[in-house]
Amino acid sequence: MRFFSLKRFGLLAMLVIALGLFIFISTHAKANTLPTGDQSNPPTSPNWSLAGVQPSSPALVVTPPPPNTDTCLSCHILGQNKGLWTPLARWVLFGSLGMVFVFGVYRSANTWVTKSPWKPLTNRAADWVDERYQISEPLSKILKKPVPRYALNWWYCLGGITAFLFVVQGVTGILLAFYYKPTPEAAYASIQYIESQVYFGSSIRAIHHWCANGMIVVCVAHMLRVFIMGAYKRPRELNWVSGVLLLILTLVFGFTGYLLPWDQRAFWATTVGSEIAGAIPAIGNLAIIFLRVGWNVTGETLSRFYGLHVIVVPLATVTFMAAHFLMIRRQGIAKPL
Amino acid sequence: MPENEHSTEDTIPFYPDHIRTEFYVVLGVLVVVLIIAIVAMIKPVGIGEPADPLNTPLHVKPEWYFLSLYQILKKIPPMILGIQGKVIGVVIPIILVGLIFIWPFLDNKPDKSKKIYWIRLAFVIVAVITIIALTIWGEVS
Numbered sequence: 001m002r003f004f005s006l007k008r009f010g011l012l013a014m015l016v017i018a019l020g021l022f023i024f025i026s027t028h029a030k031a032n033t034l035p036t037g038d039q040s041n042p043p044t045s046p047n048w049s050l051a052g053v054q055p056s057s058p059a060l061v062v063t064p065p066p067p068n069t070d071t072c073l074s075c076h077i078l079g080q081n082k083g084l085w086t087p088l089a090r091w092v093l094f095g096s097l098g099m100v101f102v103f104g105v106y107r108s109a110n111t112w113v114t115k116s117p118w119k120p121l122t123n124r125a126a127d128w129v130d131e132r133y134q135i136s137e138p139l140s141k142i143l144k145k146p147v148p149r150y151a152l153n154w155w156y157c158l159g160g161i162t163a164f165l166f167v168v169q170g171v172t173g174i175l176l177a178f179y180y181k182p183t184p185e186a187a188y189a190s191i192q193y194i195e196s197q198v199y200f201g202s203s204i205r206a207i208h209h210w211c212a213n214g215m216i217v218v219c220v221a222h223m224l225r226v227f228i229m230g231a232y233k234r235p236r237e238l239n240w241v242s243g244v245l246l247l248i249l250t251l252v253f254g255f256t257g258y259l260l261p262w263d264q265r266a267f268w269a270t271t272v273g274s275e276i277a278g279a280i281p282a283i284g285n286l287a288i289i290f291l292r293v294g295w296n297v298t299g300e301t302l303s304r305f306y307g308l309h310v311i312v313v314p315l316a317t318v319t320f321m322a323a324h325f326l327m328i329r330r331q332g333i334a335k336p337l
Numbered sequence: 338m339p340e341n342e343h344s345t346e347d348t349i350p351f352y353p354d355h356i357r358t359e360f361y362v363v364l365g366v367l368v369v370v371l372i373i374a375i376v377a378m379i380k381p382v383g384i385g386e387p388a389d390p391l392n393t394p395l396h397v398k399p400e401w402y403f404l405s406l407y408q409i410l411k412k413i414p415p416m417i418l419g420i421q422g423k424v425i426g427v428v429i430p431i432i433l434v435g436l437i438f439i440w441p442f443l444d445n446k447p448d449k450s451k452k453i454y455w456i457r458l459a460f461v462i463v464a465v466i467t468i469i470a471l472t473i474w475g476e477v478s
Contacts, residue, residue, distance in 0.1 A: 224465070269399045297390070
């Protein structure tokens with residue numbers, strides 16, 4: 001039962017902060033307000049006629065509010081002019097506290113009437129979930145699994161760091177994908193937009209950039225550790241094989257992601273990178289056409305790399321990671337000599 | 338006793354003990370991530386000139402992790418033993434990756450002594466130094 005308990009408030013607080021940051025970044029861009037310079041062409045509703053939508057259908061047209069008068073939750077009632085976050089935070093804080101209070105009153109009354117023994121709210125919630133999912137017994141079996149003490153060594157944390165960096169890449173990558181446009185006309189400008197207009201945009205991009213490099217380094221270090229210690233020996237052969245596949249997938253991540261900013265470095269790195277693939281005998285030309293969608297790096301290449309980078313490779317990576325972790329679980333951590 | 342079963346003295350439970358140590362490692366990584374985030378606000382990663390297919394820059398380089406491979410391709414003589422040098426420069430790394438891939442099936446005897454660790458370590462050091470040297474050569478050339 002204690003696995004559901006909220007004793008570890010620090011963890012919960014970190015999750016809440018992370019979620020709050022995620023929502024904040026994905027709903028805010030400085031470009032909401034007008035640029036100070038050229039005011040002759042204020043942002044209006046999107047030009048739907050270009051998208052083949054009749055501009056006369058008013059339900060589809062959303063007109064942004066005039067600058068510096070953002071909507072808020074209760075402005076129309078109170079006549080105030082505040083940001084969205086103050087009322088939202090108030091509602092979340094006092095609303096949830098009020099709910100807890102109301103529920104506490106209800107439970108107290110209930111306990112008093114039925115004479116059933118009192119239990120903390122979190123335990124009741126956990127019992128309620130467990131009654132329906134019956135998860136606590138298998139979960140405790142999974143969680144109580146003994147781990148050998150020799151695994152508490154600095155060399156054994158490299159794989160875990162790689163997995164965590166993958167999570168970091170996933171979160172920052174989703175945030176970047178919210179603002180990125182994978183077309184040759186717009187890609188460069190959208191990166192500039194992320195760097196200058198999106199809140200914490202330059203931080204997110206830097207984290208994505210440096211953690212990608214770090215992930216390759218840590219991944220290779222993990223592989224060398226496993227190799228030196230001979231942890232790939234029977235029965236862990238397939239774990240090694242899946243690990244090499246994961247390393248290759250990490251490199252493909254790096255290769256496909258490098259093109260996306262669509263600057264000179266990216267363009268020519270991809271050109272020579274796919275030239276390496278093109279030198280493979282027999283299938284070289286096929287490889288070039290698969291990677292570049294034609295003989296040259298063009299906008300088609302950008303679309304393809306974007307698709308590979310955000311859909312194909314992540315799915316493959318998650319699959320092989322699951323296999324990798326499951327095998328570690330089943331076979332235990334290899335014992336050094 | 339099979340290898341993946343241990344007596345209770347030399348083990349710790351996965352939860353909470355092992356999870357906690359992993360969590361500290363994660364916290365350490367998070368601190369590094371935070372430092373990157375703060376530094377990036379002062380000095381962003383930035384973006385170069387927009388891509389221009391008609392204008393080849395002077396020093397074209399792939400990403401650093403492909404640089405050693407690219408350097409081999411660049412410096413290999415055009416013909417070796419009647420085979421195109423480029424083909425050799427690509428096929429040998431591919432064969433090496435294939436070897437790494439199936440390595441557990443080639444080296445399948447259990448380790449006898451710790452000496453083998455040192456042999457493998459020496460092998461790794463030589464390989465890593467070679468790759469780093471090629472990468473640096475590619476970076477400066």
